[in-house]
Amino acid sequence: MEYSPSNPIPPGQLRRCIVQSFGIIPYKVVWDKQRSLVKQRLKDPSLDDILLLLEHPPVYTLGTGASLEYLKFDSNIITEEIYRIERGGEVTYHCPGQLVGYPILNLRYYSQDLHWYLRQLEEVIIQVIKGYGLSGERITGLTGVWVNGYKIAAIGIKVSRWITMHGFSLNVCPDLTGFNQIIPCGIEDKPVGSLAQFIPNIDLEIVRKDIIKLFSQVFQVELIISNVKVNG
Numbered sequence: 001m002e003y004s005p006s007n008p009i010p011p012g013q014l015r016r017c018i019v020q021s022f023g024i025i026p027y028k029v030v031w032d033k034q035r036s037l038v039k040q041r042l043k044d045p046s047l048d049d050i051l052l053l054l055e056h057p058p059v060y061t062l063g064t065g066a067s068l069e070y071l072k073f074d075s076n077i078i079t080e081e082i083y084r085i086e087r088g089g090e091v092t093y094h095c096p097g098q099l100v101g102y103p104i105l106n107l108r109y110y111s112q113d114l115h116w117y118l119r120q121l122e123e124v125i126i127q128v129i130k131g132y133g134l135s136g137e138r139i140t141g142l143t144g145v146w147v148n149g150y151k152i153a154a155i156g157i158k159v160s161r162w163i164t165m166h167g168f169s170l171n172v173c174p175d176l177t178g179f180n181q182i183i184p185c186g187i188e189d190k191p192v193g194s195l196a197q198f199i200p201n202i203d204l205e206i207v208r209k210d211i212i213k214l215f216s217q218v219f220q221v222e223l224i225i226s227n228v229k230v231n232g
Contacts, residue, residue: 014221016224017051017215019053019224019225020052020226024056025055027059037104037165038160041163045106050103050105051101051104051212052102053100053101054100054102055099056098057081057095058081058178060080060094060182061087063085064085064086071181072182072183090185092156092185093179093181093182096175097175099172099208104163105117107162107163117164118143120219124168124211124215126138126145132202136153147195150191150192150193150197151191152193154168195207
């Protein structure tokens with residue numbers, strides 16, 4: 001498929017996006033996988049897009065310019081893993097029960113506009129939780145999705161020559177105590193929450209399917225489900 005900035009997707013033809021869905025995968029394993037996928041697409045922009053969807057063991061990540069003042073622990077003695085990575089944003093926490101999505105997209109096929117991309121990721125989450133009768137909210141000047149004042153989804157991205165990596169995390173039914181050790185995303189006055197607060201019997205695997213479906217609709221892509229395994 002050939003593209004141009006003015007006409008990225010040929011009429012009547014959907015962009016293909018391969019979904020690779022996993023269980024709990026160590027952060028470093030998936031971080032390395034993302035960088036490999038981006039490198040491939042920088043060499044060959046015609047490759048299909050990818051959506052990695054998974055969970056992580058407990059881990060803290062800090063964006064490129066994240067401030068250590070948002071950590072409430074001594075990073076030298078903490079038992080959980082901690083990484084400073086190349087995404088934007090401050091510190092956040094990942095753990096089982098939280099679904100993490102890493103879209104590896106070539107934005108030349110969509111819109112070469114990072115604000116558009118961030119709003120699209122938020123829209124995926126908003127549409128997913130709408131199906132559960134919840135109203136997802138945006139807050140002007142911030143990135144993410146809130147429900148009744150609780151931040152239930154965080155977003156942090158990196159884009160290299162319009163190829164994306166990193167992405168979003170949705171708190172479905174995680175143990176949120178790990179967030180007590182940080183000031184999540186550097187926001188002190190807005191608590192972190194989860195879908196389980198509002199829907200106690202929420203099923204993570206059903207939410208996973210909803211994310212895949214709504215990602216396809218919001219980004220208008222043809223999803224191809226893959227059974228690729230990640231070793232870690």
